[in-house]
Amino acid sequence: xxxxxxxxxxxxxxxxxxxxxxxxxxxxxxxxxxxxxxxxxxxxxxxxxxxxxxxxxxxxxxxxxxxxxxxxxxxxxxxxxxxxxxxxxxxxxxxxxxxxxxxxxxxxxxxxxxxxxxxxxxxxxxxxxxxxxxxxxxxxxxxxxxxxxxxxxxxxxxxxxxxxxxxxxxxxxxxxxxxxxxxxxxxxxxxxxxxxxxxxxxxxxxxxxxxxxxxxxxxxxxxxxxxxxxxxxxxxxxxxxxxxxxxxxxxxxxxxxxxxxxxxxxxxxxxxxxxxxxxxxxxxxxxx
Numbered sequence: 616x617x618x619x620x621x622x623x624x625x626x627x628x629x630x631x632x633x634x635x636x637x638x639x640x641x642x643x644x645x646x647x648x649x650x651x652x653x654x655x656x657x658x659x660x661x662x663x664x665x666x667x668x669x670x671x672x673x674x675x676x677x678x679x680x681x682x683x684x685x686x687x688x689x690x691x692x693x694x695x696x697x698x699x700x701x702x703x704x705x706x707x708x709x710x711x712x713x714x715x716x717x718x719x720x721x722x723x724x725x726x727x728x729x730x731x732x733x734x735x736x737x738x739x740x741x742x743x744x745x746x747x748x749x750x751x752x753x754x755x756x757x758x759x760x761x762x763x764x765x766x767x768x769x770x771x772x773x774x775x776x777x778x779x780x781x782x783x784x785x786x787x788x789x790x791x792x793x794x795x796x797x798x799x800x801x802x803x804x805x806x807x808x809x810x811x812x813x814x815x816x817x818x819x820x821x822x823x824x825x826x827x828x829x830x831x832x833x834x835x836x837x838x839x840x841x842x843x844x845x846x847x848x849x850x851x852x853x854x855x856x857x858x859x860x861x862x863x864x865x866x867x868x869x870x871x872x873x874x875x876x877x878x879x880x881x882x883x884x885x886x887x888x889x890x891x892x893x894x895x896x897x898x899x900x901x902x903x
Contacts, residue, residue: 616888616889617851617887617889619887620638620651620652620884620885620887621638621640621649621652621656621884621885622653622883622884623654623655623881624640624645624649624651624655624656624881624885625642625643625644625876625879625880625881625883626642626644626689626876626883627640627642627643627858627872627885628640628642628643628666628668628669628817628858628859628870629641629680629858629859629870630669630859630870630885631670631671632671632861632863634671634675637650638650638651638652638868638885639659639669639677640656640669640885641669641679641680642656642666643666643682643686644665644686644689644879644881644883647659647660647666648660648662648666648669648679648702651868651885659706660677660706660708662681662700662702662708663681663684663691663693664683664684664691664695664696665683665691666679666680666682667681667722667723667724667725668680668724668859670727670728671899672901672902673900674704674901675704676701676702676703676704676901677701677702678699678702678900678902679699679701680736681696681698681699681700682724683695683696683698685722686876687876688879689879696720697719697720697722697738698710698711698720698723699712699720699723699757701902711757711761714763715738715753715755715763716764716765720755721741722738723736723737724739724775725775725777725778725859727778727898728897728898728899729783729900730783730898732898732901733759733900734756734757734758734902735755735756735757735766735777735785736754736755737753737754737755737774737775737776737777737787738752738753738754738755738774739773739774740752740773748773750771751768752768752769752770752773752774752789753765753767753774754766754777754785754787759900759902759903761903766801767798767802767803769789769796769803771791772790772791772792772794773789773791774788774789775787775789775790775815775816776788776815776816776817776818776828776829776859778817778818778820779820779895780797780820780826780841781821781822781823781824781841781895782824784798784799786806786818786820786826788815788817788818790815790816792808793810793811793814793815794806794807794809794815795818795828795839795843806842807839807843807844807845809828809830809833809845810845812832813830813831813835814833815828815829816828816830816857817829817860818859818860819861819862819867819895820894821893821894821895823893825839825840825841826838826839827839827849827860827890827892829857829860829869830857831858834850834851834853834855834856835851835855835857836848836851836860836869836888849888849890851888854873854874854882855873855884856871856872856873856874856876857869857870858870858872861894862892862893862894862895863887863894864894865891865892866889866890867886867887868887869887870884870885871885
């Protein structure tokens, strides 16, 4: 089964699911979190800038990586500080992190809670300019008490998606070298290099340990074994530019820029696709 939940979106990313089943996405080009329903979706809350990803935490709080206001050549009407934003159930927005121990945030990208309730996120260092990679990417943690610490500097690789596997290990995507990596003993371990044009973006793990990776110009979801070997593909269509995914039971909810994104067209979609897997249970964390 392949269904499309929403169309007509401008740069949708990070799908997230509220406790009542409502599907949200971070619609970067609309500077908002969007309810993924119908043509154009519905505004959940205006964040300003460009919300790069969103996850649901405890009590339906939504946590957002805010890159400040850039996607490719597109710029928001008003840029804001790169940050981690927290949205409460009344849809009030609070900046809860604007810097790490080694400097200000530059372009936060994706985020995940671990089993201890620590929030991990990637800071890509710049907003999507693969032709001029200068700034280093970082992996940063944010504690429940809002203490941010840079765990790893991975160089100018454009760190992208970040998530847990079924054994609670941190994985992340490095889009420029087409690499999927895992944190082992505090160090980067390269698990695989993906095929040409299969640029890894966001991803999610299943209960059996497989990793489902949104690979943009592969137009598909690339499935990896726990050891990092390619185990198959879920093809979408030739207009799809998948950017992230999350499990809802055995279904994948997938955000898709659409090929029109390069011309700032509202070609984005949110998909629901059946799989042979069951999602690894998400941690519903909370930052005080």
